[in-house]
Amino acid sequence: MKRILLRYIDSFSGLSKEVWWLALITLINRAGAMVIPFLSLYLTDNLDFSLQQVGWVMTSYGLGSFFGAWLGGKLSDKIGYYKVILGSLFLTGVSFIMIQFFTSFWSICISFFILIAIADTARPAFFVALSAYSKPENKTRSLTFIRLAINLGFSAGPALGGLIIASIGYYGLFWVDGITCIIAGIVMIQTLNPKKTKELDKEVIIDNPIPAYRDSTYVIFLISLALFGFIFVQYFSTIPLYYKEIHQLTEEKIGLLLALNGALIFLFEMPLIAYLEKTSISKTGNVINGLILTGISFLLLLATPWAGILVIGMIMATLGEMIAFPFGNAFALDRAKNGRQGAYMGLYSMSFSAAHIFGHNSGMQFIANFGYDNSWLMMALIAVLGIFLLYLVKHRLINEKRSINNQQSPA
Known part of the structure; x- marks a missing residue:
């Protein structure tokens, strides 16, 4: 048992401190993303949407994700991954807080499209950041470590979300989601500011x-x-x-x-x-x-x-x-x-x-x-x-x- 535990701990060795900070930011952000697992319940129970309307909202969600991923890739090349991730975290936080005030069908479709588009601009930027902060020989394990943080966040989020709904109501989810995104942004400023960190895997400029x-x-x-x-x-x-x-x-x-x-x-x-x-x-x-x-x-x-x-x-x-x-x-x-x-x-x-x-x-x-x-x-x-x-x-x-x-x- 001790040998298994040592091997498990050893699998995390060699990862840069920047990757550990990036994982913590991801964990905070994903643990806060608790609106999404309860979205269909919120739309049907609180807003009395039909299942067909919920389906269209989820389509808007997917289209927003698709557009956000494209936009995030473009912006990462133009202004850099740090600004894209930081901007996405803060704007997503504000968007989560604001979206609770929209209740009509079309306003929900549009607002969720915008929310997820803003949130998912960070996805390609996170990958570029991970590439920069990882030693080439540790890149696959660094990616796996970030996935571990995502899974932990998604496991904790729904459990916490259920408690919030029971004690405060659905609207509490939007506030907590928004605040955790902003907290993740603040942690990023303090830990991954380009002035304080170094890139381990320098990108080769292609002519x-x-x-x-x-x-x-x-x-x-x-x-x-x-x-x-x-x-x-x-x-x-x-x-x-x-x-x-x-x-x-x-x-x-x-x-x-x-x-x-x-x-x-x-x-x-x-x-x-x-x-x-x-x-x-x-x-x-x-x-x-x-x-x-x-x-x-x-x-x-x-x-x-x-x-x-x-x-x-x-x-x-x-x-x-x-x-x-x-x-x-x-x-x-x-x-x-x-x-x-x-x-x-x-x-x-x-x-x-x-x-x-x-x-x-x-x-x-x-x-x-x-x-x-x-x-x-x-x-x-x-x-x-x-x-x-x-x-x-x-x-x-x-x-x-x-x-x-x-x-x-x-x-």
Whole structure:
């Protein structure tokens, strides 16, 4: 037991103090993001919105995220990641406090679009900051550490949010969300001010940077990640319905199954990534393995009506997530050195925004038209398509490397 604990602690070694501060800022910010898990309840209970109206609000949310990721990438290249993150935190804080005063359908749609657009401008900027503050050899573990902070924040947020609703009401969520964003901004000023910190991984200035959308290998990679995101978001939209309607699980048991995802990430992701970094498996190879595991998790649901398969399926999907996301992040950051990092990471963030825009609604439509079993088979086939695209990326990377070597070889 002591050896396991030491290995777990050792997986955090070597990370820069700037990465630790960035993780703390992320934790404060994500723990405060408690409006989102209760958004549908707030809209239906407090504002008496219909389910169709809630669906349009969620669409506005997704579109805002997509636009914000694009804008954040552009701004990161123009004014720098520090100003983008800081501006996003403070403006998001003010927006959360203001949004509680909008109650009509269209004002809610517009205000949530603006709120999430402002909030998600920080997403590509965070990636660029992480690249700057990480030593090249620690980049994947640094990304994993930030994911750990995000998961801890998302775990604490809903629990705290439930207490706030019970004691103060829904409006208390908006105040707490707003204030925590502002606090995160203040912490950033005190700890990551460019005058006080140093960049560990200096960006090499490219004379003729490749526009992200013209890097066809990168675009194919992002399409495969969007497909992975498409099937993975089912675990937080359609899969819980499957648990309840087909396996007759109570909300409490469903909550425990979903909590298993966060618990596994907290306990095992850092040591797992530290181990995989020492192997000969490439970043794209690890993403392929992650996608294979997630695809298998859907096929397991077809294998047997035994309820225990749900736990095994969740473990498989979580393993896939733990492997694919950090190495996918790391590949994107490495590839971004060919051009403007902000634009590259903005496009990366947009791929997951697209998965959220289309994944939840399409999953519901699949179930309504084809049933659960056919929908899970469809998800497995989408995983196969994503795996094929990743093998295509690997082939193109080999050709790129071969071409570079030929150009560098003496005539």
